[in-house]
Amino acid sequence: MWEVGVMLVRGKTSNEALETVIISNYLDLFLGEKDFFRSPHYFVCELSHALKREGHNVTVILPWYKKLDETLKKMGIYYTGKTERILIPMDRGGNEDKEVEARFFDCMGIRLIFIYEPTLSDRDGFVLDPSTGFFFPDNLKRFAVFSKASLEALKVIPLRPNVIHIFGDWSSVAAVYAKVLFKYDNLINRARLVFTIPSLEDQILLPPEQYSYLSLEWKYFSYEFLEFYGKVNIVKGGIVASDITTFLSESYVEEVTKADFGNGLEGVIIQKLNEGKIKGILPGVNTELWNPKSDKELSKIGANYNIDSLQNKVKAKKYLVSKYGLQEDSIVFFFYGDLTERSGISLVYEVFGDVLKNYKASLIVIGRGDDFRELSLAELQDNFKGKVVWLKDCKLGDLKHIISGSDVALIPSMSEQDNILHMVSMVYGTLPLVRGVGILNDVVRDRINGFKFYNYSPSEFLAKIKDVCDIYFRDPKRWSKIQKTAMKSDFSWNSVAKKYV
The missing domain is CATH 3.40.50.2000 (Glycogen Phosphorylase B;)
Known part of the structure; x- marks a missing residue:
């Protein structure tokens, strides 16, 4: 069944409309940080619209960042007037519960949900601290809240997705939560879990004392799941948790089975390949932007x-x-x-x-x-x-x-x-x-x-x-x-x- 396509769902045929949810931490396109030829900058936007054109229902969930106010209307993205407050339990490891806002927007028929939480959304920098040029030291905690809130938001709608597609490094925590914390949730546990990661070059490796930020039992900090040479590796966790992991290149899939490119995860990749859970799918080109006939x-x-x-x-x-x-x-x-x-x-x-x-x-x-x-x-x-x-x-x-x-x-x-x-x-x-x-x-x-x-x-x-x-x-x-x-x-x-x- 999986040989036909990534997102096929039990009981669904490939020509039926699927409820697809895309969760991502990538905001580059919205913040004007454009590299014209780096496909991760455009992936979520382009894929969501393409899926809609194919007749599927698409919901995209992203973190809110304060600078978005300046750009959304220019991009044809409008606030629907709906905001839901959600209490996110983060009660393990001494973490406080968080109240977040799920803000609903519309982008040409695609439901777009932004998750607002002060430590996630109100800083001068988004992922990087502008005063140092490095990651904020509490990024794992910030994106753990975002990831859990993204899944909880589906229960508020309510929405039973056929597919949950997670794109990006920091949002990989959502794959871990979907598999561990929501495994008995009937709205979420029936969805196929797809994780797309552009590259294994710059993995996020965090000290073990930050593991508590995830509010997970310590049994998941294991060689088989989130532990990586004594550190926390959320990308590894995303790969292990997902039903299928995709990269943006077929040749790159072969490359990451070798130490030069796998950066320590080649063993996990080989195991998942043998299970039929790794694929390479090329991104596309926006033929409205790049077309010599109409340029x-x-x-x-x-x-x-x-x-x-x-x-x-x-x-x-x-x-x-x-x-x-x-x-x-x-x-x-x-x-x-x-x-x-x-x-x-x-x-x-x-x-x-x-x-x-x-x-x-x-x-x-x-x-x-x-x-x-x-x-x-x-x-x-x-x-x-x-x-x-x-x-x-x-x-x-x-x-x-x-x-x-x-x-x-x-x-x-x-x-x-x-x-x-x-x-x-x-x-x-x-x-x-x-x-x-x-x-x-x-x-x-x-x-x-x-x-x-x-x-x-x-x-x-x-x-x-x-x-x-x-x-x-x-x-x-x-x-x-x-x-x-x-x-x-x-x-x-x-x-x-x-x-x-």
């Missing part, structure tokens, strides 16, 4: 295009090279991301001196980093004036012109679990050149819909760039075929939603 930025220069009118992509390129003073007959590469070792920027500035000397090539880099990497890029730009452009920041409109006008997107990452830049680039017929890891490996097929290399080495990266340049300059028919194959890809969120139901 308003391209409309301004008369350069909208699709797979049948790629000649207009040439117009987009002419606009781009003219704006930044680059050679029109060059192959244009671009790199977008943090200037860190993980992003692969070191490979870019190590090899592009050779590329720019030997090919008619141009390079646009968008991103910030430490002094060393910024100085290296500045030096590359100075040495190749008219061939290299480095932008520390970039507005969405300018970014769209760079993606549509470029020929190749460079994504030579050391690791990659949730970046969708390669997918967006393919939608625009701009071919991705990626390292074959994680979500990049899932999508890109070398010389078919993009280009791919595997070893994180300057020599292999340079060899693949030369391969790209040779095809671009010597075999335009093949280049066009690769472009069209890339543009035929279906990255819609509707197709993603079907995999969850």
Whole structure:
């Protein structure tokens, strides 16, 4: 049954409407902290709307944060006038019971519930303390209250969900509570429990003295559940408690079975894989935001295009090279991301001196980093004036012109679990050149819909760039075929939603 889809429920067929609840701690989209290509920023919003389009009933539960007042109306999210006060029992380990508010909003037919509690909602920072740059020391207590309140809110509605889908690290406590504290609750215990976590790189490990914040019996602080080398690991607890855990990449699922990527949880992952309780499901692309046929930025220069009118992509390129003073007959590469070792920027500035000397090539880099990497890029730009452009920041409109006008997107990452830049680039017929890891490996097929290399080495990266340049300059028919194959890809969120139901 689970091989058909993640959210299938006993007694339900996949074409019946499901009551789906999504619980998440991610507020990035609401707070304007947008990374255009990091799918966790958009996951809850995009998946919930896609599930609704598929005919399912969706309730989303999020923590309230005081800065939300400024953004919700702008996003078309309106308060319904309904607020329920809920007493949350936190009576174990010396914790006081908490009274919270469940505030009901509507987002285009999706029920949206924000949980308000003063220590959760009223601080100057949300997860990070702005005075230190680190997590608030009582985050576990704050998100334990949020997680329990989210489940209690379902009883207030009342709502009997077929699926409870938990997304994110701090909200993983909700999976633990659903399995332990609500196992005899008839509204909740029949729901399939799905836990999605983007990455195991930065797990939340907490000292054992904080375990009492969870108000759980000590028997659950065990090697089999929440204990991890003497510390509390709530992500591990979420994986163990859930009926199924999903990652945003099929290849990443394979990677986390190994010590280099599993970060100590590879044993748990392997066990769950053997039980059929781990899946990788790719995120989608917002085809209203990213679509060369209807892109308003391209409309301004008369350069909208699709797979049948790629000649207009040439117009987009002419606009781009003219704006930044680059050679029109060059192959244009671009790199977008943090200037860190993980992003692969070191490979870019190590090899592009050779590329720019030997090919008619141009390079646009968008991103910030430490002094060393910024100085290296500045030096590359100075040495190749008219061939290299480095932008520390970039507005969405300018970014769209760079993606549509470029020929190749460079994504030579050391690791990659949730970046969708390669997918967006393919939608625009701009071919991705990626390292074959994680979500990049899932999508890109070398010389078919993009280009791919595997070893994180300057020599292999340079060899693949030369391969790209040779095809671009010597075999335009093949280049066009690769472009069209890339543009035929279906990255819609509707197709993603079907995999969850």
